[in-house]
Amino acid sequence: MQYDKELAEKYSSSDRLDHPQNRLPYAAWMKAVGNVEGLEVLDLACGSGYSSRLLAQQGAKVTGIDVSPEMIALARQRSQNICYHVMDCAKAFTMGRTYDMVTAAFLFNYAATYESLVQMMKNAALHLEKGKRLVALTVPPDPIVTRQPNASHSSHWLDEPYKDGSRFRLTIYDLEGTEVCGFDNVHWSQDTYERALREVGFNDIEWIRLHATDELKQFNNWQALEQHNCSIVIVAS
Ligand SMILES: C[S@@+](CC[C@H](N)C(=O)[O-])C[C@H]1O[C@@H](n2cnc3c(N)ncnc32)[C@H](O)[C@@H]1O
Numbered sequence: 617m618q619y620d621k622e623l624a625e626k627y628s629s630s631d632r633l634d635h636p637q638n639r640l641p642y643a644a645w646m647k648a649v650g651n652v653e654g655l656e657v658l659d660l661a662c663g664s665g666y667s668s669r670l671l672a673q674q675g676a677k678v679t680g681i682d683v684s685p686e687m688i689a690l691a692r693q694r695s696q697n698i699c700y701h702v703m704d705c706a707k708a709f710t711m712g713r714t715y716d717m718v719t720a721a722f723l724f725n726y727a728a729t730y731e732s733l734v735q736m737m738k739n740a741a742l743h744l745e746k747g748k749r750l751v752a753l754t755v756p757p758d759p760i761v762t763r764q765p766n767a768s769h770s771s772h773w774l775d776e777p778y779k780d781g782s783r784f785r786l787t788i789y790d791l792e793g794t795e796v797c798g799f800d801n802v803h804w805s806q807d808t809y810e811r812a813l814r815e816v817g818f819n820d821i822e823w824i825r826l827h828a829t830d831e832l833k834q835f836n837n838w839q840a841l842e843q844h845n846c847s848i849v850i851v852a853s
């Protein structure tokens with residue numbers, strides 16, 4: 617289990633969350649999510665609840681799922697009006713109902729095998745009726761990030777670069793450039809993501825790249841930070 621108590625606390629610290637480059641993926645993801653007022657949303661890999669709280673703040677009724685009991689414990693401390701469950705999204709599960717939307721902010725980049733990736737997507741599909749959307753954030757399938765000045769993160773390969781299933785280490789920094797935490801991710805190509813999505817019935821797939829917010833443009837190297845981000849939004853229905 618990667619997200620033990622120590623990583624859960626470091627990952628959830630405001631030092632990380634307050635970085636404008638870190639807010640970029642969530643701004644793009646929430647734009648893709650759109651109006652969720654009154655909608656029931658299943659948030660896969662909700663972690664310590666940052667993504668779930670963004671949805672709830674926009675009026676969604678959120679159910680969050682995460683494999684890490686430590687992350688769920690932090691999520692429960694921070695919000696009473698979201699329902700949280702400890703569950704592994706790489707294994708088959710059912711909530712016994714469907715939702716208006718399924719979200720997954722940084723889940724698919726933890727699929728250790730192609731079969732796990734498909735199972736994660738299948739769990740999303742099973743909780744959606746035809747025409748409803750999965751709105752995901754994941755790491756981009758193209759160039760890995762070298763460290764830039766002011767950057768919130770950098771990464772390096774642990775296995776053969778750009779190979780499906782290869783692991784890379786992401787290191788997170790605060791605004792002063794001090795390391796906050798690090799964790800391992802798994803690389804999947806765009807083709808592989810799309811093959812897995814189609815295998816479980818998602819046909820309409822859109823990839824949305826991130827664009828700098830006014831907040832990020834306060835850095836003189838904002839173009840580099842915009843380009844060297846660690847996230848991409850996928851909308852599938
Ligand atoms: C980078 S955090 C993202 C948390 C939250 N969505 C956010 O954006 O702040 C990734 C989360 O994915 C969870 N995770 C990884 N593999 C998972 C799995 N198989 N099933 C459920 N959660 C998983 C981890 O425990 C961790 O909390």
